[in-house]
Amino acid sequence: MLRIEHLSKTYRTGDTALSDVSLEVPKGQILGLIGPSGAGKSTLIRCINRLVEPSAGAVWLGDVNLVTLGKAELRRQRRRIGMIFQEYALVERLTVMENVLSGRLGYVSFWRSFTRRFPPQDIQRAFALLDRVGLLDHADKRADALSGGQRQRVGIARALAQDPELLLVDEPTASLDPKTSRQIMRLLTEICAERGLPAIVNIHDVPLAQQFMQRIVGLRAGRIVFDGPPEALTHEVLTRIYGEEDWNAMKRGDEEQARAEAEARERMEALAQ
Numbered sequence: 001m002l003r004i005e006h007l008s009k010t011y012r013t014g015d016t017a018l019s020d021v022s023l024e025v026p027k028g029q030i031l032g033l034i035g036p037s038g039a040g041k042s043t044l045i046r047c048i049n050r051l052v053e054p055s056a057g058a059v060w061l062g063d064v065n066l067v068t069l070g071k072a073e074l075r076r077q078r079r080r081i082g083m084i085f086q087e088y089a090l091v092e093r094l095t096v097m098e099n100v101l102s103g104r105l106g107y108v109s110f111w112r113s114f115t116r117r118f119p120p121q122d123i124q125r126a127f128a129l130l131d132r133v134g135l136l137d138h139a140d141k142r143a144d145a146l147s148g149g150q151r152q153r154v155g156i157a158r159a160l161a162q163d164p165e166l167l168l169v170d171e172p173t174a175s176l177d178p179k180t181s182r183q184i185m186r187l188l189t190e191i192c193a194e195r196g197l198p199a200i201v202n203i204h205d206v207p208l209a210q211q212f213m214q215r216i217v218g219l220r221a222g223r224i225v226f227d228g229p230p231e232a233l234t235h236e237v238l239t240r241i242y243g244e245e246d247w248n249a250m251k252r253g254d255e256e257q258a259r260a261e262a263e264a265r266e267r268m269e270a271l272a273q
């Protein structure tokens with residue numbers, strides 16, 4: 001489905017963000033990208049749909065090499081790739097429905113998109129998607145009236161409105177609390193399973209990746225240093241990906257977070273009695 005071959009990226013500043021990355025993602029697989037800050041996770045995701053131009057290598061989506069396409073053909077092929085962002089990238093003053101329909105903009109004529117007159121079947125599908133992400137009752141609300149978790153649900157529905165063959169997901173839960181993060185990851189993984197949709201998810205949170213991803217790829221300094229199932233993420237592997245110091249610091253952070261959550265739960269239970 002997606003095949004990345006020998007992908008490299010060196011920015012104009014001279015920073016090499018990716019070195020010879022090769023990766024295949026079959027239909028229906030949800031893959032988590034982990035690695036320390038600056039490892040190249042965002043660059044990899046953005047090179048796939050050429051928001052960042054790769055310096056070398058190929059990105060095959062089916063039998064199309066996205067790297068060699070001219071502008072017009074790239075625009076057409078990008079419809080096949082849905083993107084979900086950390087900060088949702090919604091148009092705040094538009095309604096939830098309008099934001100979801102904006103996922104169809106690549107398909108409708110300029111005039112229709114200018115007047116925002118979408119075909120009835122697009123509107124019907126948008127309602128169905130809002131229902132799927134649990135926001136049917138919020139269709140007419142402005143995006144800026146929603147919570148973070150609800151905004152991300154709109155982001156998911158908008159990406160699906162595109163009818164994509166691949167999802168690229170860049171830190172979808174980084175702005176959300178732990179419980180909402182789990183709900184969003186569960187929704188994403190369920191939707192991918194239902195549709196046989198492959199996804200690459202850039203994810204900071206290792207426990208969350210372990211809980212929800214089928215496959216984990218660890219990047220370090222622009223290279224793949226691990227590729228395997230979540231169960232294989234041992235202390236030794238995580239140290240290889242993050243380095244001793246960073247991994248121990250992250251572990252301490254997670255333990256503190258878990259303790260704080262448990263304490264908050266106990267306090268709530270005590271209040272309820």
Ligand SMILES: Nc1ncnc2c1ncn2[C@@H]1O[C@H](COP(=O)(O)OP(=O)(O)OP(=O)(O)O)[C@@H](O)[C@H]1O
Pocket residue numbers: 011012013015016017035036037038039040041042043044
């Ligand atoms: N626009 C840019 N211009 C120059 N260098 C860049 C640019 N974007 C990223 N880099 C560099 O490329 C490397 C990889 O960055 P990237 O953002 O892809 O890493 P990341 O793993 O996503 O990090 P984080 O988890 O902190 O978001 C870093 O050294 C970074 O400084």
